[in-house]
Amino acid sequence: MNLKELADSLKLSPTTVSRALNGYPEVREETRNRVMAAAKAANYAPNIRARRLATGRAMTIGHVIPLTGRAEMVNPIFADFLIGAGEVYAAEGYDLLLSMVPETETEAAFRQMAANGAVDGVMVQAPQENDPRIGLLTELGLPFLVHGRTGDAQGYNWLDIANMRAFRRATDFLLDLGHRRIALINGQETFDFARRRRRGFEEALAARDIPALPHLMASDAMTESFGYLTAARMLDGPNPPTAFLVSSVILAIGVRRAAGERGLRMGRDISVICHDDELSYLNNDVGGPAFTATRSSIRAAGRRCAEILITLIRNPDHPPIQELWDVDLTVGRSTGPCPG
Amino acid sequence: MNLKELADSLKLSPTTVSRALNGYPEVREETRNRVMAAAKAANYAPNIRARRLATGRAMTIGHVIPLTGRAEMVNPIFADFLIGAGEVYAAEGYDLLLSMVPETETEAAFRQMAANGAVDGVMVQAPQENDPRIGLLTELGLPFLVHGRTGDAQGYNWLDIANMRAFRRATDFLLDLGHRRIALINGQETFDFARRRRRGFEEALAARDIPALPHLMASDAMTESFGYLTAARMLDGPNPPTAFLVSSVILAIGVRRAAGERGLRMGRDISVICHDDELSYLNNDVGGPAFTATRSSIRAAGRRCAEILITLIRNPDHPPIQELWDVDLTVGRSTGPCPG
DNA sequence: CACATCTTCCAAAGCGCTTTGGGTTGCTGT
DNA sequence: ACAGCAACCCAAAGCGCTTTGGAAGATGTG
Helix, strand or coil, rough: HHHHHHHHHHHCCCHHHHHHHHHCCCHHHHHHHHHHHHHHHHHCCHHCCCCCHHHHCCEEEEEEECCCCCCCCCCHHHHHHHHHHHHHHHHCCCCEEEEEEEHHHHHHHHHHHHCCCCCCCCEEEECCCCCHHHHHHHHHHHCCECCCCCCCCCCEEEEEECCHHHHHHHHHHHHHCCCCCEEEEEEECCHHHHHHHHHHHHHHHHHCCCCCCCHHHCCCCCHHHHHHHHHHHHHHCCCCCCCHHHCCHHHHHHHHHHHHCCCCCCCCEEECCCCCCCCHHHHHHHCCCCCCCEEECCCHHHHHHHHHHHHHHHHHCCCCCCCEEEEEEECCCCCCCCCC | HHHHHHHHCCCCCCCCCCCCCCCCCCCCCCHHHHHHHHHHHHCCCHHHHHHHHHHHHCCEEEEEECCCCCCHHHHHHHHHHHHHHHHHHHHEEEEEEEEEEHHHHHHHHHHHHEEECCCCCCECCECCCCCCCHHHHHCCCCEEEECCCCCCCEEEEEEEEHHHHHHHHHHHHHCCCCCCCCEECCCCCCCCHHHHHHHHHHHHHHHHHCCCHHHHHHHHCCCCHHHHHHHHHHCCCCCCCCCEECCHHHHHHHHHHHHHCCCCCCCCCCEEEEEEECCCCCCCCCCCCCEEECCCCCHHHHHHHHHHHHHHCCCCCCCCCEEECCCCCEECCCCCCCCC
């Protein structure tokens, strides 16, 4: 059943039926009701491919996930972010086009998207230092929003959390508890967020004239095993840390495993603070927070990012939107005074 | 730049340019090369919306994720599955349309998709008992593939792992080690996979005349905290289990936390077997498997599911494809003989 | 009553591609 | 020299919708 058939069955023109269905005013209320009823009865839904061609809008937003071959940076995070964004897209009538491409082909993927009109805008996640995607998308004229930021953070749209401030605060918290040998287990420092976190960490130490110890700093993809192996190595080495600051709950779980195997009790023998993205399947709050954590819901970020991007798509001349979210520090059972 | 302009610039008809670009034989090799070169030089990409309308194919596959409000069942699993499927889609030229809808609206979402022609087929995940989606999609005539299966598993396309066999084998393994009080921490038993796993568990016990103990069986969304709370409750209660069989690594991490807090060493004081989906950020293999586990890569399943679905879309009259994957049991450090 | 103004509807022209159903041209064999 | 046949190319008709630019009829105005 298409528009023409529906119109014929109603003895109306396709024009009128289209207008009735889309809420235009030039149609009598009674006619509109007739049309609506007939459409519903016939289980009619306008062909979305034809509509997209006719309107010139794709009503689709693209998320391009670069596949790196290693544990995808995106993986632990992107599911929740996607769900948050997807909720908003659905509510606003946008489709979500998810594109997995080898990292080397992301530029081609974006060029393709811009040229073939598959999407009205794209979401950019996990920017790296001087991320080429930002310049490229600007050049292509495709509306985009960056979750995170990089470079001077000027002239493009982004939403980010205050990573540096969060990690500075977390470090101060550990220092106040008397810890001096604090380890940092970070995400890959090609990513901007990880660099900022490290800087927050280092600044807090520097402010108290405490040297950052290279053997107590590590960074890589945020997997449980990386957290485990790193913590194990540090704990077994000379001058082991008394506290860990780690960039995700997943890493923290690895740290907990290493500590547990060595008979170290978290919050007593050893302290751990992590960044908690509030992943739905890793709730840190049941029975009081297990980990002391800087926290910020990645799903909420996804929702807000979607809202902003849709605003930008609807208002092409909108000035850049930049939003910085502050981060809570929640005290849990994984931290305590420095022993000894 | 559109096809007509490109054709004009080449002094050819749109027909010929279209054919040249799409690899049809009725065009001289020399002409084809000229067209290709011009297209590349002009950075031309055919408008995908127009192409979709003209061909009648969406070249898009839909994944509908029902939002339940609680920790989405899909969440821990679906990211890896999606990545696997997405790789194949990208390679085959299909787009992935991801649709998050409140659970109550999934039927409407499918009807919409079928009527408006947004997708050529859909992937169905995590089927429940007598899942209404199967009947609905059959009725709508939309090609679909179920990851998992339900009911009599007849007459529709699915790919599943041998859940029952896996859990029966895992239970036998624990029984052989001398364990008699074995706890089952399962996913929500509205899902078919969880029911099968429970049956495997129960059959193994029944085969040795060991009663299944209701207070040692629990099922809910597979979050870390559910694993933790349940294990804690069981361990603190009367007749605590000496072994746990759990439905995911995430649950197992919760169990490990509960055990750790009680000073119980895994593999010595207590045994744990889990099902390992080989999530990329929860690698169980680093330094030898931490958990004894039944394992099957969810990402590989995603890849294969995508392949099958594409086959079905390309061959509408293909007889049902049903694929059952066997599951390995990997022995790790989390199991040992029953103490005492 | 003539004229302007809404209100309500429609015909037709796109949107940018694919595809059907021919036409030309040049070559072969007789 | 001419029919027969490939090889190569094109005009035009869709695909199913939206949207422009009226037209017809109803209503108000001086």
